[in-house]
Amino acid sequence: xxxxSKKTPQTEPRFSATFDPGTMSEIRRAAATGIxxxxxxxxxxxxPHFDDLLFLGASVSRYPLEGYREKCGTDVVLGxxxxxxxxxxxxxxxxxxMSFGALSGPAKEALGRGASAxxxxxxxxxxxxxxxxxxxxxxxxxQYLPSRYGMNPDDLRKADAIEVVIGQGAKPGGGGMLLGxxxxxxxxxxxxxxxxxxxxxxxxxxxxxxxDDLEIKIAELREITDWEKPIYVKVGxxxxxxxVTLAVxxxxxxxxxxxMQGGTAATQEVFIEHVGIPILAAIRPAVQALQDMGxxxxxxxxxxxxxxxxxxVAKALALGADAVAIGTAALIALxxxxxxLEEEYQKLGTTxxxxxxxxxxxxxxxxxxxxxxxxxxxxPVKAGRRLANYLSVxxxxxxxxxxxxxxxxxxxxxxxxxxxxxIESAAMAKVPLAGTTWIPGTSSF
Amino acid sequence: xxxxxFDLENTExxxxxxxxxxxxxxxxxxxxxxxxxxxxxxxxVGLNAEVNVTIDGHAGYYAAGMNQLATVTVTGSASTGVAxxxxxxxxxxxxxASNAAGATAQGGLLIIDGDAGLRCGISLKGAxxxxxxxxxxxxxxxxxxxxxxxxxxxxxxxGDSLYEARLFVRGNxxxxxxxxxxxxxxxxxxxxxxxxxxxxxxxxxxxxxxxxFGSARTLYNFHVDNAGAY
Numbered sequence: 177x178x179x180x181s182k183k184t185p186q187t188e189p190r191f192s193a194t195f196d197p198g199t200m201s202e203i204r205r206a207a208a209t210g211i212x213x214x215x216x217x218x219x220x221x222x223x224p225h226f227d228d229l230l231f232l233g234a235s236v237s238r239y240p241l242e243g244y245r246e247k248c249g250t251d252v253v254l255g256x257x258x259x260x261x262x263x264x265x266x267x268x269x270x271x272x273x274m275s276f277g278a279l280s281g282p283a284k285e286a287l288g289r290g291a292s293a294x295x296x297x298x299x300x301x302x303x304x305x306x307x308x309x310x311x312x313x314x315x316x317x318x319q320y321l322p323s324r325y326g327m328n329p330d331d332l333r334k335a336d337a338i339e340v341v342i343g344q345g346a347k348p349g350g351g352g353m354l355l356g357x358x359x360x361x362x363x364x365x366x367x368x369x370x371x372x373x374x375x376x377x378x379x380x381x382x383x384x385x386x387x388d389d390l391e392i393k394i395a396e397l398r399e400i401t402d403w404e405k406p407i408y409v410k411v412g413x414x415x416x417x418x419x420v421t422l423a424v425x426x427x428x429x430x431x432x433x434x435x436m437q438g439g440t441a442a443t444q445e446v447f448i449e450h451v452g453i454p455i456l457a458a459i460r461p462a463v464q465a466l467q468d469m470g471x472x473x474x475x476x477x478x479x480x481x482x483x484x485x486x487x488x489v490a491k492a493l494a495l496g497a498d499a500v501a502i503g504t505a506a507l508i509a510l511x512x513x514x515x516x517l518e519e520e521y522q523k524l525g526t527t528x529x530x531x532x533x534x535x536x537x538x539x540x541x542x543x544x545x546x547x548x549x550x551x552x553x554x555x556p557v558k559a560g561r562r563l564a565n566y567l568s569v570x571x572x573x574x575x576x577x578x579x580x581x582x583x584x585x586x587x588x589x590x591x592x593x594x595x596x597x598x599i600e601s602a603a604m605a606k607v608p609l610a611g612t613t614w615i616p617g618t619s620s621f
Numbered sequence: 622x623x624x625x626x627f628d629l630e631n632t633e634x635x636x637x638x639x640x641x642x643x644x645x646x647x648x649x650x651x652x653x654x655x656x657x658x659x660x661x662x663x664x665x666v667g668l669n670a671e672v673n674v675t676i677d678g679h680a681g682y683y684a685a686g687m688n689q690l691a692t693v694t695v696t697g698s699a700s701t702g703v704a705x706x707x708x709x710x711x712x713x714x715x716x717x718a719s720n721a722a723g724a725t726a727q728g729g730l731l732i733i734d735g736d737a738g739l740r741c742g743i744s745l746k747g748a749x750x751x752x753x754x755x756x757x758x759x760x761x762x763x764x765x766x767x768x769x770x771x772x773x774x775x776x777x778x779x780g781d782s783l784y785e786a787r788l789f790v791r792g793n794x795x796x797x798x799x800x801x802x803x804x805x806x807x808x809x810x811x812x813x814x815x816x817x818x819x820x821x822x823x824x825x826x827x828x829x830x831x832x833x834f835g836s837a838r839t840l841y842n843f844h845v846d847n848a849g850a851y
Contacts, residue, residue, distance in 0.1 A: 211843075324725040324744060327706055329667055329687040356842050368727065368746040368765045370785060373841040378763065382743040383683070383702035383721040392662045396683045399638045400667030 202445075213445040214353075216278075216534030216544065217504060218346045218437040218481065223454040225437070225482055226491040228601030229594050230610060233580040241579040248575040249585035252499050254476045255337060255406020255429040258398065262406055262429075263315055263337055265499065266295030267571040268586060269489055272434075272480050272503035273319045273339065273410070275301025277354055277363045277375075278441030278534065279507075281308055283543040285556040286510050288312030290563025294571070299339060299501075302352065302377055304366050305331040312560075317408065320397065322351065323377040325367040329400060337430070338397050339408040340390070342419075345438030345481045348412025348452045351379035353442060358537040360546040391426040398427075408432050413458035413481065414451075420465040424475050432501065433462050435481025439504040441544070442535030455481035455492075457604040460591075463496030472496065473587075486573020493574070494589035495605060502570075509566035510559040511541045624652040624675075629661055638666060645670035645690070660700065665693050668710070685712045688729060701738075704731045707748055720757070723750045726767070732821045739776070742769045745786050751821035761788050762798065770817050772826065780834055784841075788834040789814050791826070802837040 191197060202213065234240035241248060255262035271291045276284050278301060285308045291298040297315035304326020310316055318335030320327065332338060343349060354363075354375040364371040384393045394407050409423040410432035423431045435455025440448065459479055466472040479492050480501035492500050513521075515528040520540035524531065534544035542553035578586050581593045595610040596602035602609040603616035627637045637655060641648070648670035655676050658664055662681035665674045668691035676684060679697035688707040695703070698716030707726040714722075717735035724740065726748030733741075736754035745764035755773030762778070764786035774792035781798020787810055788801070797803075804810075806829075814828045 324706060324746070327725060328727075329669070329689060329706070329708060332687070333667075353843065370841070373784070374843050376763065376782065378744065382740065382762075383705045383724040389682070389701070392682045396663045396666050396686050399635065399663045400687055402639055402642060403635065 214355075214442050214535055215445055215448070215532040216439065216441050216443075217448070217532040218439040219449050219452075219454075220532075221449055223437065223482075224456050224598065224600045224604055225454060226456060226488045228456070228597045229491050229605055229607065230597060231487075231490070231494075231577055231581055231593050232595060234582045238582045240582050241584060243576065243579050246579065247584060248579050249587075250571050250575060252476070252587070254408075254478075254499065257429045257471075257475055258403065258427065259337075259406040259429055260402075260404045261336075263297060265297060265315070267567060268493065268499035268574075269483070269567055269570050270296050270317075270478060270499055270501045271298035271506055272438070272501040273299035273301045273317070273341065274503055274507075275303040275354075275441065276306045276309065277301070277303040277358060277367070277546070278544060280542060280545055280551040280554065281306060281362075282551055282554040282556040283507075283510060283559070284309045285312050286554065286559035286563060287506060288316070289556060289560025290506070290509070290567060291315070293560065293564035294567045296567065297336065300331075300335075302326075302354070303363065304328060305334065306366075310334055312556075319410075321377070322379060322381045323367075323375075324382065325369075325375065325377070332397070333401060335405060337406040337408060338401070339410050339432060340394065340397070340428075341410045342390075342423075343412035343414075343434075344410065344440060345412045345434030345436050345452050345455070346440035347443045347447045348414045349379060350443060350447055350451070352377035352440070353535075355442065355535050355537075358535065358546045363546060387422040387426055390422070394427040406430055408478070410434065412436075412438075413453050413455060416453075416458040417461040417465045420462045420477075421469065424466065424469055424471050428475060430476045430478060431462065431466075432478045432480065433458055433497075434501075435479070437482030437504075438480050439507075454604070455479055456601060459492060459495040459497060460604070460606045466496075473498065483570075486570045486575075487577060489570050489574040490577040490586065490589055491594065493586050494593050495591055498587065505566070506563055507543055509563045510543055511554065511562070512539070512543050514541060517541060624654045626654045626656060628656045629659065629664075630657040634661055634663065637664070641665055641668050641670075641672065641674065641691075643670075648672040658697075662700070665691070668693070671710075679716070684714075688712055698735070699733075703733075704729070704748075707731065717754070718752075722752075723748055726750070730817075730820060736773065742767070742786070745769065749817055749820075751817050751823070753821075753823070755792065758795070759798070761786055761801075764788070768813055768817060770814060770821070770831070772823065780836070782840060783834075783836040785836060787813065789817075789831045790834065791831045794832075794834070797834065800837050800840040801834055804833045804835045806831070806833045 252268045292314040299317040317337045356372045406429040408430040409428040411419045413435045436452035476498035478499045479497040517540045539545040542550045594607040658678045660681045666686040669689040674693045680699045683702045685693040692711045695714045700719045704712040705724040707729040709729045713732040718733045718737040720738040723731040725744045727746040731750045734753045739757035741756040741760040745767045747766040751770040758776035761780045765784040770789045775794045778798035780801030
């Protein structure tokens with residue numbers, strides 16, 4: 177006879193690892209709306225990243241440099257291959273391309289102020305160059321994009337470098353769409369569009385198709401600017417060995433390689449999370465391509481996608497990059513996703529730190545918006561100061577690590593200074609698994 | 622006025638272009654002839670002065686690219702991207718033009734006496750293009766502003782994803798692209814057409830023999846019901 181006075185033990189409710197609550201909520205959202213999810217920012221899933229690498233500091237076999245006394249250089253020169261006027265940066269941390277339109281005018285101004293204060297460059301985006309941005313950026317890179325929105329030869333001549341954008345890490349192979357609510361009068365005028373309509377950005381350039389054409393296009397840009405300005409080629413990380421090879425053959429002075437953690441103003445969630453590769457997996461093939469052509473350090477490599485601190489900077493440089501670019505981190509430094517705005521983020525159905533509906537133009541921080549009232553919330557001078565502080569910290573942190581490894585310049589860091597914590601990261605970064613000599617994919621254990 | 626002559630057989634293209642980038646006051650009103658182009662790319666790009674340039678022969682890619690103020694004549698044919706992103710001035714191709722003629726051009730007038738290839742006037746942003754012959758497929762793709770006049774026929778998908786550009790076609794249109802539709806010829810459009818025909822040496826052509834095409838504006842704001850059109 178069963179004892180009904182005792183409750184039968186129950187297995188606790190168990191969520192599926194495959195159909196987890198987040199996945200199920202997306203299925204319900206898709207079923208209700210019939211449209212894919214669009215958001216800003218880069219990949220949010222956990223990926224093999226720089227955190228999976230560690231530096232081997234100096235000890236008996238190598239000796240370190242004295243912190244605060246012995247110099248550790250941080251400068252970098254970009255565009256030494258062909259440009260008559262290469263760019264000299266005091267720190268190898270640059271600001272990635274972000275458009276006026278996606279960002280407010282004060283946000284673009286703040287980026288220029290912050291970058292200029294520490295002697296680095298900032299970059300325009302889709303939609304062209306604004307006077308505020310040019311005025312506040314001592315070194316400004318002008319993006320040349322498939323849409324050519326706002327593309328103006330006068331601005332091309334005003335730029336310090338030109339970046340031909342083939343793709344970006346968040347959406348390699350994809351175009352873009354700036355939704356109508358962010359097409360204000362000024363944005364509409366710059367992009368030659370009716371106010372309030374969606375601005376569709378093409379995924380391919382209108383007047384060239386393959387690498388042979390790219391070579392002619394780069395030559396055109398050089399001819400127009402009398403061979404003065406460095407020409408960058410930016411690619412999203414997918415097949416970095418081949419893309420870097422083709423970019424160099426086409427005549428690039430600098431290659432910009434953006435991993436899937438790199439942010440975007442607005443793209444489909446499925447695109448952001450499932451197309452492209454992490455920057456950790458992309459750097460070594462890119463560097464290998466440069467080395468195989470005898471062009472490493474002659475054509476400079478800028479990498480981006482998930483750079484957050486000086487350790488990330490140092491690791492990217494140790495793997496062979498010449499500089500890095502930051503986008504999302506720069507926006508956070510300006511004030512994006514700040515907890516003091518939690519109440520307003522809650523009203524938008526999100527929380528501070530998770531807000532990524534940048535395309536909707538409702539950013540409480542006044543950064544990813546064209547709303548005049550919201551824009552006023554961002555003081556470009558104070559925000560620029562915060563960015564300058566943050567850039568200084570990134571540089572100093574990278575120096576701390578470089579000195580500990582005995583390097584008198586950040587560019588003297590090398591893969592031999594690194595080990596990996598996981599088999600995946602060891603294979604991707606091509607450095608040994610910590611405590612072993614094993615580099616998966618290149619040597620047997 | 623006597624012309625200044627450059628022979629690309631024995632002069633570096635860079636030398637020619639850098640001469641053409643001299644201050645506008647120095648170049649204004651001058652006539653420059655570039656002989657033996659032989660399909661060289663990037664001839665007379667980035668000009669920003671009221672100078673008259675004649676490319677005596679066939680030009681390669683991006684002839685007169687990003688032109689401002691200058692009048693550039695190609696006596697032969699022009700390859701891909703002639704007058705791409707032109708801001709102002711006049712570019713006249715007396716032969717044929719290859720793909721992407723006048724791509725993203727924001728101002729000025731591009732005249733092509735012969736046919737133009739694929740994607741003529743792609744992403745047009747305000748310039749005027751007059752093609753004496755026919756244009757290839759995907760012409761005026763995503764064209765935002767400006768006018769494309771075609772005296773001959775248009776290929777497939779004319780004006781796909783069109784914004785506010787006006788497309789005037791005298792001959793047959795093989796097919797219209799997404800969101801492109803025939804419009805009634807209003808007086809303002811007719812005036813524009815008459816003016817462009819006169820400026821491009823086609824004053825004798827009857828403007829009433831053209832059809833006008835424009836955007837149906839159904840794709841201006843994304844809606845899931847239109848997903849199949851993209």
